[in-house]
Structures are given as C-alpha cells and as structure tokens.
Amino acid sequence: MTVETKLPYDQQYVRSFSEKRNEPQWMQDLRQQALDLVETLENPKPDKTSIKRWNFHDFKHDVGGETINQLSDLPSDIQVFLDMEDSNENLVIQRNQSVAYQSLSKDLTDKGVILTDIQTALDKHGDLVQRYYMKDAVQIDEHKFTALHTALMNGGVFVYVPKNVQVEEPLQAIFWQEDNQAASFNHVIVVAEENSSLTYVENYVSHNKEEHAVANIVTEVIAHDNAQINFGSVDNFSEGTTVYVNRRGVAYRDAKIEWNLGQMNDGNTVSENITHLIGDNSYSYAKTVAVGRGDQSQNYTAKISHYGKQSEGYILQHGVMKDSASSIFNGVGKIEHGATKSNAEQESRVLMLSKNARGDANPILLIDEDDVTAGHAASVGRVDPVQLYYLMSRGISQKEAERLIIHGFLAPVVNEIPIKAVRDQLTEVIERKVY
Numbered sequence: 001m002t003v004e005t006k007l008p009y010d011q012q013y014v015r016s017f018s019e020k021r022n023e024p025q026w027m028q029d030l031r032q033q034a035l036d037l038v039e040t041l042e043n044p045k046p047d048k049t050s051i052k053r054w055n056f057h058d059f060k061h062d063v064g065g066e067t068i069n070q071l072s073d074l075p076s077d078i079q080v081f082l083d084m085e086d087s088n089e090n091l092v093i094q095r096n097q098s099v100a101y102q103s104l105s106k107d108l109t110d111k112g113v114i115l116t117d118i119q120t121a122l123d124k125h126g127d128l129v130q131r132y133y134m135k136d137a138v139q140i141d142e143h144k145f146t147a148l149h150t151a152l153m154n155g156g157v158f159v160y161v162p163k164n165v166q167v168e169e170p171l172q173a174i175f176w177q178e179d180n181q182a183a184s185f186n187h188v189i190v191v192a193e194e195n196s197s198l199t200y201v202e203n204y205v206s207h208n209k210e211e212h213a214v215a216n217i218v219t220e221v222i223a224h225d226n227a228q229i230n231f232g233s234v235d236n237f238s239e240g241t242t243v244y245v246n247r248r249g250v251a252y253r254d255a256k257i258e259w260n261l262g263q264m265n266d267g268n269t270v271s272e273n274i275t276h277l278i279g280d281n282s283y284s285y286a287k288t289v290a291v292g293r294g295d296q297s298q299n300y301t302a303k304i305s306h307y308g309k310q311s312e313g314y315i316l317q318h319g320v321m322k323d324s325a326s327s328i329f330n331g332v333g334k335i336e337h338g339a340t341k342s343n344a345e346q347e348s349r350v351l352m353l354s355k356n357a358r359g360d361a362n363p364i365l366l367i368d369e370d371d372v373t374a375g376h377a378a379s380v381g382r383v384d385p386v387q388l389y390y391l392m393s394r395g396i397s398q399k400e401a402e403r404l405i406i407h408g409f410l411a412p413v414v415n416e417i418p419i420k421a422v423r424d425q426l427t428e429v430i431e432r433k434v435y
Helices: 011-020 025-038 106-110 118-124 126-132 144-152 385-393 398-414 420-434
Strands: 091-095 098-103 114-117 155-161 171-177 186-192 197-206 213-223 228-236 241-251 256-263 269-277 283-292 297-306 312-321 326-335 343-352 358-367 373-382
Touching: 011 025, 011 144, 025 126, 025 144, 091 114, 091 155, 098 114, 114 118, 118 126, 118 155, 118 186, 126 155, 126 186, 144 213, 155 171, 155 197, 186 197, 186 228, 197 213, 197 420, 213 228, 213 256, 228 241, 228 420, 241 256, 241 283, 256 269, 256 398, 269 283, 269 312, 283 297, 283 326, 283 398, 283 420, 297 312, 297 343, 312 326, 312 358, 312 398, 326 343, 326 373, 343 358, 343 398, 358 373, 385 398, 398 420
Parallel strands: 091 171, 155 186, 171 197, 186 213, 197 228, 213 241, 228 256, 241 269, 256 283, 269 297, 283 312, 297 326, 312 343, 326 358, 343 373
Antiparallel strands: 091 098, 114 155
C-alpha cells in the first residue's frame, strides 16, 4: 500500500495559526500561497530512494513547551550539548515549538548581532527576515515539501551579523522535540554581511521510538562579500521521526561557507546540502558524517554549484552502516559556464559493518567550462583486514581495534565541530550507535 503525503491542515487553520502569532501580512500571505501550491506539486524524488511509504503526514503541528529559568533545570540529555561550566551566553533553546531559553551577550547585542527565535525575528526584524526568507537559497515551489514547510513553519532561529563584525564565540541553537508527536517545521536563517564572520552550531534531538513525528527543515545560509560562515550541526532524531532537511548556502565574492554535519538520526532521512558559489573566489567545504543502524534508509546529497570565477568547492562524506541500514551518498560538483579556473573536488566513502548493510557512493561531476580543475574519489567496503591485523598484532582486542578504525574513519568531520561539548556528544552518539 502506498502512503501519500496528505494535506493535514487547511487554509483556515494556517490563517489562524499565523494570526495568533501576530505575524506580518507578508508572512500570512506567503503561508496561504504555499498551501495553495501543496496540492499541485509533486513530492521530491531523491536519487535511488523511494519515499512513497515514508510517514510524512502523521504528526502534531502546534505544540508548545515550558520555559526554563536556568540551564541547570534542563534534563541531562540536553545539558550534554552545553559546557555547563561556561556562561553559554549566546544560546537559543527551542522546546517543541516554543522558546525555552534565550541569551545573547551584551557585547554582541551592542554590535547589532541578532540571535533569536524566528517568531521574535518576524516581530522585531520583519523587514530583515523578509529580505532572505525563501528567496536566495530555497523557493517555496521546488516541490511539495518546500511548499508545506512554508505553510506550516512553526519554529527555528534567525542569525544575523552586521557588516565588519567578527563573532569570535560560537552561536548555538538546540531544538528539543520533547513531545513525541511534535512536528519540526523549523526554518533557520544565518546571514553574514560584508566582511563579517561567525560560527553557528545547532542540535536536533528527540526520543520518540514508537510514536510518529515529522521533521521538515529548511536552512538558508547567506555569506555576503568577504564574509565567513562556519556552520555545524548534529542531527539526532529518534527512529519515530521521519526527516527531510534542506540546508542551502549562497556565497558571494570572496565569501566562505563551511559545513560540518553530523547525521545521527535513527529514522528514515533525506538530507540535501547545496551551496551556490555565486561570487568570484568564493569557497565552500561541505563535510558530512553519518551512522546508520537497524533497518533505516538514508539519502544524503551534497552539491556545490560554481558560478563565480576561481571558486573552490570541496565535498567530504563518510558513512558507517550496520545491521540492515542502507544509505545513498550523492556528491555533486557542478561548474557552470563562465566559472573559469574553478576547482571541484569530492570524496565519498562508506564503511559497512554488517553483511546486510548497504552503502552507495555516487560521485558526480557536471562541467560546463574548459579551464577548470575537478576530481573525485569514492569507495564502499568493509573494515580493512590489514589495518585490523596491524592493531591486533600490537595487543589490541578485535573490538577495540574496530572501534579505533571507525573513529579514525569519521574523525575528519567529527574533529571539525567547533563546540567541544557538542563534539564530545557526537562522539558519544557514534559510540552508542556503532556498538
């Protein structure tokens, strides 16, 4: 039996939802426009992965959560994403679809930096949000899911760094799906104006193993001329949540966007990470690490499109699969006509730990220009017996030797997560999933 993505909410609900939040008229109109499109658009079609039977319709949409007065009130499984001995000044915690905690240092506030939930941003910085919302990176009519996301957006954050401002400390957001059926239609916007820089890290976490929920997430990252954005994420949705996430970036002249993504979901997942190198000398490095287990199905696409001259794009994807998990890793380097002297490089590798695990690494280069450099590497295999033998010959047990090999295999991405507490948590999640 085929499960269709049904329209769970009507125009009256969407209108009421938006009005209740006192959203600006342009947002109300955009929601209505998007909902009209849902019935006419098709589902996305991820390469080599059928999502027809996936659950994208069974969820609760409008779910709130209580605020907390101090971080020590958080449960321990949320505290692990924080350095509890630090001030944690630059932080947003979303509990279901409500803000549980929010803080930004006075120094950054005085410089015009914005780190706030998306609803507050719509209220206080509506014109600025409108400038970027579903404009440069993602459009509402790409497919059914982008339209549904726009109509039902119920959370997220807005990050903005003004011109010539360098943010030294990481900005962090934690999205906590406390209600086991709460849907995450999160929208994240990260903007660095000309000559500015920042590091942003987000964490998604849920614990719904039996109950169904949906995550339909859109992230738009915009780096203006000579700006630098370091974006890190650890996604850790439980097996009851079906995930479709779009993370898109746009880099203008001399701008840099670096992605460090830890894909630790236990449910079926489709993840798109696409960067457009618009300006000359623009740069992006997209790193993804994923671990699959059970019978989950995963599809990861990293794509960097070159438009500017002398633009550089690098893709690194490492995945570990066990049990009966299956994964598709698509790496796409696209050099458009006119993007002379650009460089597109990629590496996708999958390590399978069980005989029923499946991995597929697909390197793709699409070149429409002559004077460029491009290359790719891909491999799918099992633990190298030579490496295993070498470690065991040094007195290390087979289990510990396999553990060391796996951590070394994933280290190129794990070590790039900029917040130590998050990096340690990612390492702990890897340990739990693999062993």
